[in-house]
Amino acid sequence: MKTSLLGVAAIICTMFITSCSSLTPVNDATEYSSRSFIPKPRAIEAQAKIINKHANLDVMPIEINDEAKSMVVLNSVLEETNDLFAGFLLKEAETYIGTPYRYGGTTRSGIDCSAFVRNVFESFNKNLPRVSAEQAREGVAVSTDDAKEGDLVFFATRGRGRVSHVGIVHGRNKDGVLEFIHSSTSQGVMVSSLNDKYWGPKFLYVKRVL
Incomplete structure (x- = not known):
C-alpha cells in the first residue's frame, strides 16, 4: 500500500x-x-x-x-x-539522537538546536536560516492540534516571549501530546514532549515549512 x-x-x-x-x-x-x-x-x-x-x-x-x-x-x-x-526527514533527525549539545556547534561531534534543525532539512535540499529566531519567520503558523511530523516548534527559553530554541515535531505520545526532537543543552539531541514541566511553559508556537 x-x-x-x-x-x-x-x-x-x-x-x-x-x-x-x-x-x-x-x-x-x-x-x-x-x-x-x-x-x-x-x-x-x-x-x-x-x-x-x-x-x-x-x-x-x-x-x-x-x-x-x-x-x-x-x-x-x-x-x-x-x-x-x-x-x-525524521529518520535523518533520529540519526542525531545522542549527539551532544554544543553552543555554536554544527556537526555530529556537537550541535546546537538551530544547527540541528538546519542540517536535517538541508539533507533534503530545504534551506533554513542558521538561528532559531530567523527560522521562526519561515513557513506558516499552525495550531498544536493541527501540528504534524516535520513541523517546527519554537520556545522562549530566555523569557520575554522571544524565540531562543527550536525543535522538529516527532509525533504524539499515547495521550496525544505533541513530541519533538531537538538538541537540548542538558542531554543533546533527544525527543521531548510539550507536557514536560520545563518545555511546556516555554512553548510559543508551531510553524510549517514543508
Missing part, C-alpha cells in the same frame, strides 16, 4: 511539473483546497526524486483533463507526499 501511495504521489507530482500551466489558477481554487496553494515546482521535483529513490520507483507523468478534479487530487496527493517526505 505504501509503495502504491508513493507511486501515486510521485506520478501526480511529475504531472504537476510537466503540465502545471493547465491547472486551475490558485485564486480560483479556494473551493477545492483548504490550503489553496501551489508549491514551487523546484520543491516538488526535489521531493519526487527523494521519494522515487527510497521507493525504487521510476514513474511516468499522466494526464488528468478535468481541471477542478485535478486540483483536488493534486492537493490531496501533495499532503500525502509531504507526510512521506516528513517521514524521511
